[in-house]
Amino acid sequence: MIALKSFVEEFQSELAGTFIAFAVFLFLRFLLVKTIRRIGRKSDINQVRTVLVGRYLTFALITLILIALLFIWKVDFKELGLILSSFFAVLGVALFASWSILSNITAGIILFFYFPFKIGDRIRILDKDFPEEAIIIDIQAFNINLKKDDGELLTYPNNLLLQKGVVLIQKQVATGEDLEQHF
Known part of the structure:
Protein backbone atom coordinates (compact mmCIF):
# COMPACT_ATOMS: atom_id res chain seq x y z
CA MET A 1 0.00 0.00 0.00
CA ILE A 2 2.88 2.33 0.83
CA ALA A 3 4.60 1.50 -2.46
CA LEU A 4 1.43 2.37 -4.40
CA LYS A 5 1.08 5.66 -2.54
CA SER A 6 4.70 6.61 -3.22
CA PHE A 7 4.28 5.61 -6.90
CA VAL A 8 1.22 7.86 -7.24
CA GLU A 9 3.02 10.76 -5.54
CA GLU A 10 6.15 10.35 -7.66
CA PHE A 11 4.35 10.04 -11.00
CA GLN A 12 1.35 12.28 -10.34
CA SER A 13 1.79 14.43 -13.48
CA GLU A 14 2.38 11.40 -15.72
CA LEU A 15 -0.71 9.65 -14.35
CA ALA A 16 -2.78 12.80 -14.90
CA GLY A 17 -1.43 13.08 -18.46
CA THR A 18 -2.27 9.41 -19.08
CA PHE A 19 -5.80 9.94 -17.81
CA ILE A 20 -6.23 13.00 -20.04
CA ALA A 21 -4.79 11.10 -23.04
CA PHE A 22 -7.27 8.25 -22.54
CA ALA A 23 -10.14 10.71 -22.10
CA VAL A 24 -9.14 12.45 -25.34
CA PHE A 25 -8.84 9.07 -27.06
CA LEU A 26 -12.33 8.01 -25.99
CA PHE A 27 -13.82 11.36 -27.03
CA LEU A 28 -12.08 11.36 -30.43
CA ARG A 29 -13.00 7.73 -31.07
CA PHE A 30 -16.64 8.48 -30.22
CA LEU A 31 -16.65 11.42 -32.66
CA LEU A 32 -14.82 9.42 -35.32
CA VAL A 33 -17.15 6.42 -35.16
CA LYS A 34 -20.24 8.64 -35.06
CA THR A 35 -19.04 10.62 -38.09
CA ILE A 36 -18.19 7.47 -40.05
CA ARG A 37 -21.60 5.97 -39.28
CA ARG A 38 -23.32 9.20 -40.34
CA ILE A 39 -21.37 9.26 -43.62
CA GLY A 40 -22.19 5.57 -44.15
CA ARG A 41 -25.93 6.11 -43.62
CA LYS A 42 -26.03 9.31 -45.67
CA SER A 43 -24.14 7.72 -48.56
CA ASP A 44 -26.05 4.41 -48.28
CA ILE A 45 -22.83 2.45 -47.74
CA ASN A 46 -22.84 -1.16 -46.59
CA GLN A 47 -22.65 -1.37 -42.78
CA VAL A 48 -19.82 -3.93 -42.90
CA ARG A 49 -17.65 -1.43 -44.81
CA THR A 50 -18.56 1.28 -42.31
CA VAL A 51 -17.44 -0.88 -39.39
CA LEU A 52 -14.23 -1.85 -41.20
CA VAL A 53 -13.25 1.78 -41.88
CA GLY A 54 -14.04 2.59 -38.25
CA ARG A 55 -11.64 -0.13 -37.12
CA TYR A 56 -8.85 1.12 -39.38
CA LEU A 57 -9.17 4.68 -38.15
CA THR A 58 -9.46 3.53 -34.52
CA PHE A 59 -6.19 1.63 -34.96
CA ALA A 60 -4.54 4.81 -36.30
CA LEU A 61 -5.91 6.75 -33.31
CA ILE A 62 -4.54 4.12 -30.88
CA THR A 63 -1.12 4.48 -32.50
CA LEU A 64 -1.20 8.24 -32.01
CA ILE A 65 -2.25 7.89 -28.37
CA LEU A 66 0.55 5.39 -27.71
CA ILE A 67 3.07 7.85 -29.17
CA ALA A 68 1.61 10.59 -26.93
CA LEU A 69 1.96 8.29 -23.90
CA LEU A 70 5.64 7.76 -24.71
CA PHE A 71 6.14 11.51 -24.51
CA ILE A 72 3.98 11.89 -21.39
CA TRP A 73 6.01 9.27 -19.52
CA LYS A 74 9.25 10.84 -20.81
CA VAL A 75 10.61 7.61 -22.20
CA ASP A 76 14.35 7.93 -22.84
CA PHE A 77 14.70 7.02 -26.49
CA LYS A 78 18.49 6.66 -26.19
CA GLU A 79 18.03 3.60 -24.03
CA LEU A 80 15.42 2.20 -26.39
CA GLY A 81 17.57 2.90 -29.47
CA LEU A 82 18.58 -0.68 -30.14
CA ILE A 83 15.08 -2.06 -29.60
CA LEU A 84 13.45 0.66 -31.72
CA SER A 85 16.00 0.36 -34.53
CA SER A 86 15.46 -3.42 -34.65
CA PHE A 87 11.71 -2.96 -34.58
CA PHE A 88 11.75 -0.37 -37.37
CA ALA A 89 14.09 -2.51 -39.47
CA VAL A 90 11.66 -5.44 -39.26
CA LEU A 91 8.71 -3.10 -39.81
CA GLY A 92 10.38 -1.56 -42.86
CA VAL A 93 10.98 -4.96 -44.42
CA ALA A 94 7.40 -6.00 -43.64
CA LEU A 95 5.93 -2.79 -45.06
CA PHE A 96 8.09 -3.01 -48.16
CA ALA A 97 7.05 -6.62 -48.67
CA SER A 98 3.38 -5.83 -48.24
CA TRP A 99 3.10 -2.38 -49.85
CA SER A 100 0.42 -3.73 -52.16
CA ILE A 101 -1.75 -4.81 -49.24
CA LEU A 102 -1.33 -1.43 -47.55
CA SER A 103 -2.14 0.45 -50.74
CA ASN A 104 -5.30 -1.64 -51.14
CA ILE A 105 -6.38 -0.89 -47.56
CA THR A 106 -5.72 2.82 -48.07
CA ALA A 107 -7.62 2.72 -51.36
CA GLY A 108 -10.46 0.92 -49.57
CA ILE A 109 -10.72 3.78 -47.06
CA ILE A 110 -10.65 6.35 -49.88
CA LEU A 111 -13.33 4.42 -51.76
CA PHE A 112 -15.46 4.38 -48.61
CA PHE A 113 -15.55 8.16 -48.46
CA TYR A 114 -15.55 8.96 -52.19
CA PHE A 115 -16.59 6.04 -54.41
Missing part, protein backbone atom coordinates in the same frame (compact mmCIF):
# COMPACT_ATOMS: atom_id res chain seq x y z
CA PRO A 116 -19.83 7.15 -56.12
CA PHE A 117 -20.96 3.62 -57.00
CA LYS A 118 -22.87 1.20 -54.78
CA ILE A 119 -23.37 -2.54 -54.57
CA GLY A 120 -25.71 -3.59 -57.37
CA ASP A 121 -24.56 -0.93 -59.87
CA ARG A 122 -23.31 -1.92 -63.32
CA ILE A 123 -19.93 -0.34 -64.08
CA ARG A 124 -17.32 -0.39 -66.81
CA ILE A 125 -13.64 -0.22 -65.86
CA LEU A 126 -11.71 1.67 -68.51
CA ASP A 127 -8.55 -0.39 -68.77
CA LYS A 128 -7.01 -0.54 -72.25
CA ASP A 129 -5.54 -4.00 -71.67
CA PHE A 130 -8.48 -5.58 -69.81
CA PRO A 131 -11.68 -3.56 -70.16
CA GLU A 132 -14.34 -5.01 -67.89
CA GLU A 133 -18.08 -4.46 -67.56
CA ALA A 134 -19.81 -6.03 -64.58
CA ILE A 135 -22.17 -5.63 -61.63
CA ILE A 136 -20.70 -4.73 -58.24
CA ILE A 137 -21.39 -7.62 -55.85
CA ASP A 138 -19.31 -6.53 -52.85
CA ILE A 139 -16.82 -3.83 -51.88
CA GLN A 140 -14.27 -5.09 -49.38
CA ALA A 141 -11.16 -3.70 -47.68
CA PHE A 142 -8.72 -5.06 -50.28
CA ASN A 143 -10.80 -5.50 -53.40
CA ILE A 144 -14.11 -5.12 -55.15
CA ASN A 145 -16.03 -8.19 -56.33
CA LEU A 146 -17.73 -7.94 -59.69
CA LYS A 147 -19.96 -10.36 -61.60
CA LYS A 148 -19.71 -10.34 -65.37
CA ASP A 149 -22.67 -11.09 -67.65
CA ASP A 150 -21.39 -14.62 -68.36
CA GLY A 151 -21.47 -15.36 -64.59
CA GLU A 152 -17.72 -15.07 -64.11
CA LEU A 153 -16.68 -13.59 -60.73
CA LEU A 154 -14.03 -10.90 -61.02
CA THR A 155 -12.00 -9.66 -58.04
CA TYR A 156 -10.48 -6.26 -58.76
CA PRO A 157 -7.94 -4.66 -56.37
CA ASN A 158 -9.01 -1.36 -54.81
CA ASN A 159 -5.77 0.43 -55.66
CA LEU A 160 -6.21 -0.37 -59.37
CA LEU A 161 -9.82 0.81 -59.22
CA LEU A 162 -8.58 4.24 -58.11
CA GLN A 163 -6.05 4.33 -60.95
CA LYS A 164 -8.48 3.42 -63.73
CA GLY A 165 -11.48 5.30 -65.02
CA VAL A 166 -14.81 3.84 -63.96
CA VAL A 167 -18.08 4.53 -65.81
CA LEU A 168 -21.49 4.02 -64.25
CA ILE A 169 -23.64 2.23 -66.80
CA GLN A 170 -26.75 1.58 -64.70
CA LYS A 171 -27.62 2.10 -61.04
CA GLN A 172 -28.90 -0.78 -58.89
CA VAL A 173 -29.42 -3.41 -61.59
CA ALA A 174 -29.20 -6.21 -59.03
CA THR A 175 -31.44 -6.66 -56.00
CA GLY A 176 -30.30 -7.79 -52.57
CA GLU A 177 -31.57 -11.32 -53.28
CA ASP A 178 -29.61 -11.44 -56.54
CA LEU A 179 -26.44 -10.42 -54.74
CA GLU A 180 -26.89 -12.89 -51.85
CA GLN A 181 -26.94 -15.90 -54.16
CA HIS A 182 -23.37 -15.14 -55.27
CA PHE A 183 -21.87 -15.78 -51.83
